[in-house]
Amino acid sequence: MNKKVVVGLSGGVDSAMSALKLKNSGMQVLGLYIMMHENYTDSLQKAKQAADQAEIDFxxxxxxxxxxEIVINQFVNEYLKGRTPNPCVICNSNIKIATLCDEADKRGYDFVATGHYARIDKDPKIGRxxxxxxxxGKKDQSYMLWQLNQKQLSKLITPLSNEYKNILxxxxxxVFSAAEYDESQEICFIPSNDYVSFINNYLSAEQLxxxxxxxxxxxKIIGRHKGxxxxxIGQRHGLGIVLGERAFITKIDTKMNDITVGVTGDEFTDTFKADxxxxxxxxxxxxxTVKTRYHSKKxxxxxxxxxxxVKVTSEIPLRAITPGQSAVFYKDNMVLFGGLIG
Structure with missing residues (x-):
């Protein structure tokens, strides 16, 4: 009997091609669209269209x-604490892949799959x-998957691990109309990518x-900030202050409600902690090796x-180490562990 897999369809080309590759490999494929926020109408239509074009169930x-509750509220609360969150990391482990696994169990499917550019493998020596x-390397998304647990990893297939986006x-x-669409925005629940306006509208004036x-x-006080x-951390545009040279935010103190601004060089550090x-x-x-931002080098x-x-020490000064961001640790190309920068 053919193995069965639930593929998370987002409406984009990557998840659509993952579903098609799995179907062509002989698996029985169900495309599942997860409604996660109110801006879903367009992507739902594209996901349904992709399922029809791939001739799979939907x-x-x-x-x-x-x-x-889990992603948006955490996202907002982190900024209120002076931290910068990774909503996609939280979503992958708590919503997206968690939901795919739950639905696969309910429906009697063997595996789940996504359009992530990463490879999942089991070490036979340690059984993990x-x-x-x-x-x-330009599309690698291993950084976004560090919070997944062993049960989720054991069921997850990533068909695009060896693909190159331009060829794909x-x-x-x-096959797919989705191939003509623009890439999805970085924060799916904020179409404008203007997170400040989103938070200002999400909370009342008294909560800001x-x-x-x-x-x-x-x-020394050198100006006033807006909240x-x-x-x-690391921001240099939109500060509204002049120091005579390039200025960067180096620290956000929520207790004193102060933001420290430094000059070139102050934004670097050689040590940080993650929990x-x-x-x-x-x-x-x-x-x-470590990545401290999605698009950073190791x-x-x-x-x-x-x-x-974990206390992390680097011989090379690291720029703009930002509380709330993920620190993902590697040996060669293998993720060892991850944590949140404190």
């Missing part, structure tokens, strides 16, 4: 309430699954952080585990 599931970088998109044009002071590295949710750790392997070497670092967090 269904929907409504997770808007859960998405609001982990995530590996995709062949296409040309192949998709032969008040204005406060910009200070320099010596604590800490408007800013992130809320999730391990894909058990034996972690002392020297690994940098060699030393890791030291202390109670429930």
């Amino acid at each position: 269904d929907t599931v409504d997770k808007r309430d859960e998405f609001k 699954y982990t995530v590996f970088c995709a062949e296409d 998109k040309n192949d998709a044009k032969k 952080p008040p204005p406060g002071n910009f200070i320099d590295s010596d604590g 800490i949710h408007n800013y992130t 809320n750790l999730n391990f894909m392997v058990e034996d972690i070497p002392e020297y690994v 940098y060699p670092v030393k890791v030291e585990f202390i109670e429930n967090y």
Whole structure:
């Protein structure tokens, strides 16, 4: 009997091609669209169209309430704390892939699949699954999957692990209308990508952080900010202050409601901590590499585990290490573990 797989269809070309590849491999495929926010009408139509063009079954599931509670509220609350969240990381483990796994179990399907550019594999020596970088380094999304647990990884198939996006998109044009669409925006529930306006509209005026002071590295007041949710570490545009040279936000102090602004060089550090750790392997070497943002390079670092967090030290100064962002640790192309920068 053919294996059965639930594919998360987003309305984009990557998930559509994943579904088609699995169908062509002989698997029985169900395309599932997950409603996660109110801006779903257009992508739902595209997902249904992709399922029709691939000639696979299609269904929907409504997770808007859960998405609001787990992803959107966390996203807003992190900015209120002076942190910069990764909503896609939270969504993948708690909503998207969690829902696919739940639906697969309910419907008697063997596997789930997504259009992520990453590879999932099991180490036979230790019996654990982990995530590996995709062949296409420019599209690699292993960074976004570090929070997945072993059950989720054991069921997840990523058909695009060895694909290159430019070639894939040309192949998709032969089958899917989705191949002609623009890439999806970075934050799916904020079509404009203007997160400040989103937070301002999401909360009442009384819930928003008040204005406060910009200070320099010596604590001297150098200007006024509009509220800490408007800013992130490393930001240099839109500050409204002049220091005579390029200025960057280096620290956000929610207790004092102060934002520290430094000059070129102040935005670098050689050490940071991360907590809320999730391990894909058990034996972690002392020297690994780390990505501190989705589009950043991997940098060699030393890791030291202390109670429930990891202390990270780098010989190369790292720019704009931002609380709330994910730090994902690798050995070569294999994800070892990840955590949230504190």
